[in-house]
Amino acid sequence: MEVTLLGTGDTIGTPAPGCDCDTCARAEELGVERTRFSVHVYNERTDESLLVDFSPDFRQQFLDNDVALPDAGIVTHVHFDHLDGLGNAYRLVRDMPVYAANETDPVTGESVAETARRRYDYLDTVTVRDATPFEPVESCGFEVTFVPVDHPPLVCYGLRIEDPETGAVFATTGDTSYGIPERSKAVLRGADLLLAEAIVPAESCEIHPKGGDHFDENGVPRTFGTKHMTRAGALSMADELDAATVRLVHCSHRFDPEEAFETPLAVDGERFEL
Numbered sequence: 001m002e003v004t005l006l007g008t009g010d011t012i013g014t015p016a017p018g019c020d021c022d023t024c025a026r027a028e029e030l031g032v033e034r035t036r037f038s039v040h041v042y043n044e045r046t047d048e049s050l051l052v053d054f055s056p057d058f059r060q061q062f063l064d065n066d067v068a069l070p071d072a073g074i075v076t077h078v079h080f081d082h083l084d085g086l087g088n089a090y091r092l093v094r095d096m097p098v099y100a101a102n103e104t105d106p107v108t109g110e111s112v113a114e115t116a117r118r119r120y121d122y123l124d125t126v127t128v129r130d131a132t133p134f135e136p137v138e139s140c141g142f143e144v145t146f147v148p149v150d151h152p153p154l155v156c157y158g159l160r161i162e163d164p165e166t167g168a169v170f171a172t173t174g175d176t177s178y179g180i181p182e183r184s185k186a187v188l189r190g191a192d193l194l195l196a197e198a199i200v201p202a203e204s205c206e207i208h209p210k211g212g213d214h215f216d217e218n219g220v221p222r223t224f225g226t227k228h229m230t231r232a233g234a235l236s237m238a239d240e241l242d243a244a245t246v247r248l249v250h251c252s253h254r255f256d257p258e259e260a261f262e263t264p265l266a267v268d269g270e271r272f273e274l
Contacts, residue, residue, distance in 0.1 A: 009034030054085035149176035194243030
């Protein structure tokens, strides 16, 4: 299993358009970037590629990275920075299945699968397939399991992607607060590579209208507002999930420039062989 981080940024990315902050300047100085979230997972046994989330930066991500176009895809939730790149499938792919959860979201009245199917019904090369949380589906030679996480007000899912032949496991928390259900954490636990969402450092909760939540024993908030993990939360979650390798993703430009691009904070283009 080869995992390539195509996009590791939040909804505006880093450098952010029109921003003259020190962190965005540092990104330009280093020649690094965090585009909107997407991960390419290649199965060397089957010569097939699975794409996790369809970033609005799809086109540039595939131009910038030496990876194949996807044979199948996954949508974790319906926010535009994870779904709206699906339109790039037009004229680029053939007969591509896209898997999304089939639970009805009480806010939208649709499942993620139904929303993706409705929004992109004009793409005759794409077939959206229902996936039931906690029940693995097979795609590109992998077993893919969707697990509910906590990203209010909408439903959102983390993923466990396992190669049943080699035992290699890649997991991602998806967009979530620190309040991931215990059943979901059990599925995500013990991965060879974990991507944990970390949108800001904990001190940035001071600027959020709702502050922070899920405070640790020292009073450090592990959730930014109500629906994203802080770096402290992501690192705490990673410890609990006991992954061999951890990278923090969905990162904003609010990290200090001297540490914003240091491990374990991920940048676009990182590649892992599992």
